Amino acid sequence: MLDFWIKDMKLLWRDRTELLVIFLMPFILMTILGFALKGIMGEEAQVFDMTVALVEEDNQEEAAALFVEELEGKMLPPVAVTAMTQAAEQLRPNQILQQILKEDLDFVTVREMDASEAEKQLAAQEVEAVLIIPENFTYNLLNHILLDQSVERSTLHIIKGEHAHFDGDILQNIIEQFTQSMNLETAIVKATGANEVPKVHLDIENIAEEETITNRDPITSIEYYTIGMAVMFAFFVASTMAAKTYTEHSQLVLDRIILSGKHPVFFLLGKFLAVILMAFIQILILFGLSSLIMQSFQPFTWKISLTVISITFLYAIAVGAIGSLLVAMTIRFHSNSVSGAFSGGLVSVMALLGGSFTPITTFPDIIQTIGSWTPNGMTLRAYMLANQGMPLTDILPYMYRLLIIAVIIFIVSIMVFPARRTES
Amino acid sequence: MLETESLRKVFKKQVAVDDVNLYLKQGESVGLLGPNGAGKSTFISMIATLTKPSSGMVTWNGQDVIKNPNIIRPTLGVVPQEIALYKELSAYENVKFFGRIYRLKGKELESRVQEVLELVGLKDRQKELVKNYSGGMQRRINIAVALLHDPEIIIMDEPTVGIDPQSRHYILEMVKRLNEEKAMTVLYTSHYMEEVERLCDRIYIMDHGKVIATGTKEELTSILSSEETIQLELDQPSKPFEEALKEQSDVLKVTEWEKGIKLIVAKNTRRLAGIFQLAEHHQVSINSVDIQVPTLEDVFLHLTGRRLRD
Numbered sequence: 001m002l003d004f005w006i007k008d009m010k011l012l013w014r015d016r017t018e019l020l021v022i023f024l025m026p027f028i029l030m031t032i033l034g035f036a037l038k039g040i041m042g043e044e045a046q047v048f049d050m051t052v053a054l055v056e057e058d059n060q061e062e063a064a065a066l067f068v069e070e071l072e073g074k075m076l077p078p079v080a081v082t083a084m085t086q087a088a089e090q091l092r093p094n095q096i097l098q099q100i101l102k103e104d105l106d107f108v109t110v111r112e113m114d115a116s117e118a119e120k121q122l123a124a125q126e127v128e129a130v131l132i133i134p135e136n137f138t139y140n141l142l143n144h145i146l147l148d149q150s151v152e153r154s155t156l157h158i159i160k161g162e163h164a165h166f167d168g169d170i171l172q173n174i175i176e177q178f179t180q181s182m183n184l185e186t187a188i189v190k191a192t193g194a195n196e197v198p199k200v201h202l203d204i205e206n207i208a209e210e211e212t213i214t215n216r217d218p219i220t221s222i223e224y225y226t227i228g229m230a231v232m233f234a235f236f237v238a239s240t241m242a243a244k245t246y247t248e249h250s251q252l253v254l255d256r257i258i259l260s261g262k263h264p265v266f267f268l269l270g271k272f273l274a275v276i277l278m279a280f281i282q283i284l285i286l287f288g289l290s291s292l293i294m295q296s297f298q299p300f301t302w303k304i305s306l307t308v309i310s311i312t313f314l315y316a317i318a319v320g321a322i323g324s325l326l327v328a329m330t331i332r333f334h335s336n337s338v339s340g341a342f343s344g345g346l347v348s349v350m351a352l353l354g355g356s357f358t359p360i361t362t363f364p365d366i367i368q369t370i371g372s373w374t375p376n377g378m379t380l381r382a383y384m385l386a387n388q389g390m391p392l393t394d395i396l397p398y399m400y401r402l403l404i405i406a407v408i409i410f411i412v413s414i415m416v417f418p419a420r421r422t423e424s
Numbered sequence: 425m426l427e428t429e430s431l432r433k434v435f436k437k438q439v440a441v442d443d444v445n446l447y448l449k450q451g452e453s454v455g456l457l458g459p460n461g462a463g464k465s466t467f468i469s470m471i472a473t474l475t476k477p478s479s480g481m482v483t484w485n486g487q488d489v490i491k492n493p494n495i496i497r498p499t500l501g502v503v504p505q506e507i508a509l510y511k512e513l514s515a516y517e518n519v520k521f522f523g524r525i526y527r528l529k530g531k532e533l534e535s536r537v538q539e540v541l542e543l544v545g546l547k548d549r550q551k552e553l554v555k556n557y558s559g560g561m562q563r564r565i566n567i568a569v570a571l572l573h574d575p576e577i578i579i580m581d582e583p584t585v586g587i588d589p590q591s592r593h594y595i596l597e598m599v600k601r602l603n604e605e606k607a608m609t610v611l612y613t614s615h616y617m618e619e620v621e622r623l624c625d626r627i628y629i630m631d632h633g634k635v636i637a638t639g640t641k642e643e644l645t646s647i648l649s650s651e652e653t654i655q656l657e658l659d660q661p662s663k664p665f666e667e668a669l670k671e672q673s674d675v676l677k678v679t680e681w682e683k684g685i686k687l688i689v690a691k692n693t694r695r696l697a698g699i700f701q702l703a704e705h706h707q708v709s710i711n712s713v714d715i716q717v718p719t720l721e722d723v724f725l726h727l728t729g730r731r732l733r734d
Contacts, residue, residue, distance in 0.1 A: 003524040007510065007517075014512040014553075252508040255474050256569065259497050260525040 004270020560591020
């Protein structure tokens with residue numbers, strides 16, 4: 001298989017005309033489109049914002065009243081009962097939490113609603129996460145803090161939207177900090193013997209720091225079209241390989257391979273690997289040139305770069321699979337019209353649907369949905385998220401989807417590839 | 425022994441090969457002679473296991489090749505009519521690549537590569553890209569690749585088409601050496617009768633998918649043993665003269681050639697005086713007369729009424 005791979009790499013490398021199309025054209029187009037459509041990207045600063053649905057199942061007043069009522073039945077000194085009653089009236093963990101969310105964190109918008117409405121809005125992507133304050137939250141917490149009774153603990157429940165993992169992570173961070181701070185302050189109050197209300201402090205700066213990772217400069221038109229052209233022109237590596245295969249097939253080179261007793265599937269695997277490597281190099285060169293010459297994708301970070309390389313590798317595999325399918329069809333149908341139709345028509349359609357020419361948010365929903373399922377479309381989104389410094393958890397769904405599509409296409413290509421004879 | 429029995433190939437409704445029986449003994453050099461479109465390449469493709477026959481048998485030492493192509497593939501070296509090479513690679517890279525897929529490795533591979541490059545006379549120019557070679561040189565590399573794995577049988581499909589006389593001579597000499605010195609079995613197809621005459625022990629003449637005659641060169645030309653060919657070179661063509669010749673009772677066939685007329689006549693009929701009289705009558709000048717021994721070309725003409733290169 002290595003022999004086939006080396007041979008195909010040499011053949012691609014020595015075809016100067018094709019090399020120019022594969023390497024130079026995307027850079028030229030990226031430059032033209034990037035400058036010509038500079039205004040289209042809305043390159044003004046974007047503000048990070050998240051909306052949280054708050055489902056409150058807890059009743060603070062009833063919980064406090066119930067706690068005070070139960071105090072009287074306990075065998076406690078009157079002084080302690082009085083102090084605890086006062087503390088219970090002042091201590092409202094639920095209220096503290098809501099105040100933090102609503103007032104202290106200006107990037108969080110809280111909308112109160114019931115559970116079913118919250119579920120609907122989360123599904124409709126109108127909110128990024130749901131925070132559920134469970135029944136008896138205040139009552140259990142009062143018992144825990146003031147009486148040190150090991151009653152059942154109520155846990156705040158967070159549901160993260162599939163579309164906004166990062167936002168969900170920030171909310172979770174806030175809640176964890178709130179819980180830790182509450183526990184710590186309670187422990188201090190108890191240790192000092194003071195019957196005071198624990199004071200909750202959240203490390204707002206730390207949360208804000210996390211939030212600022214999305215505050216990289218918004219994507220520029222040059223960056224957008226670098227990505228757009230990269231995902232589009234990678235397809236031409238696949239079609240070039242199929243066109244070369246037609247020449248090999250018509251010159252009966254494949255017959256020699258069949259006669260050698262080598263399984264012809266190695267021929268296909270060689271093409272698959274060559275397309276992967278060439279597409280990978282092509283995309284990285286384009287990103288490199290864009291970064292060096294156009295000063296795009298700044299500031300450079302290793303984390304983002306590694307994510308981009310991973311996405312590129314997966315996309316190169318997907319393009320390799322497409323190349324493999326085109327090669328198999330070219331041989332199956334003894335025709336170069338397969339690669340011609342792909343490079344002359346289908347690539348443009350997929351590029352348009354995937355957002356290579358213009359952001360697909362301007363398209364109708366149905367087109368956006370179709371576009372998001374094209375390999376180039378999902379890769380473009382993954383690159384955009386990576387460039388914005390989004391965590392891997394937000395990018396992984398696109399990468400998994402890309403890998404699955406690549407595997408399916410490759411399996412189909414093996415099924416289409418005629419393995420024994422060239423004629424029947 | 426390689427043998428075909430009633431081998432037939434039909435493409436849609438077109439019969440390309442029609443019930444061909446052929447055998448090839450070890451060490452033999454057999455020619456398959458026929459005009460373009462006679463079905464030679466299709467026939468070769470079937471015995472090389474690259475095209476599935478519509479019906480019939482191909483056996484190698486008694487074993488069914490159609491059911492199990494791998495029994496014959498390692499013993500075959502096939503030289504297709506097309507230049508089945510990577511033209512963007514050098515001769516060395518091409519030969520080495522195909523050597524590797526024939527599972528040759530290391531020193532053995534390198535030595536075989538140099539051996540076949542020397543055999544085809546291109547060892548000194550092995551680093552040049554094939555696309556920069558002349559047609560004849562490309563055909564020689566095409567042959568070199570087929571010889572890499574030292575096959576028992578070499579099947580050559582019109583290996584000299586469209587090349588210069590020097591390369592053609594080189595290839596014919598090389599095939600002769602392979603057959604005589606290395607006892608390689610050769611199946612050589614061509615529409616050049618002089619190549620087949622020069623190289624082959626036995627000849628099959630094929631036309632319209634059928635074998636129309638078979639035998640040694642002598643056996644085939646003996647078909648015309650009672651006839652002789654008179655070739656007349658005329659100063660200008662003359663239809664009336666040609667028609668008059670056709671009406672002569674002992675003139676069996678009259679055809680045109682580029683400088684005049686060819687007649688097949690019954691042997692020893694002493695027709696020359698009559699021919700000159702007719703020429704004078706039709707005011708035709710005869711520049712030269714050549715009485716020829718029958719060739720395979722004449723045999724083909726006799727059998728089909730057409731020339732090999734029509």
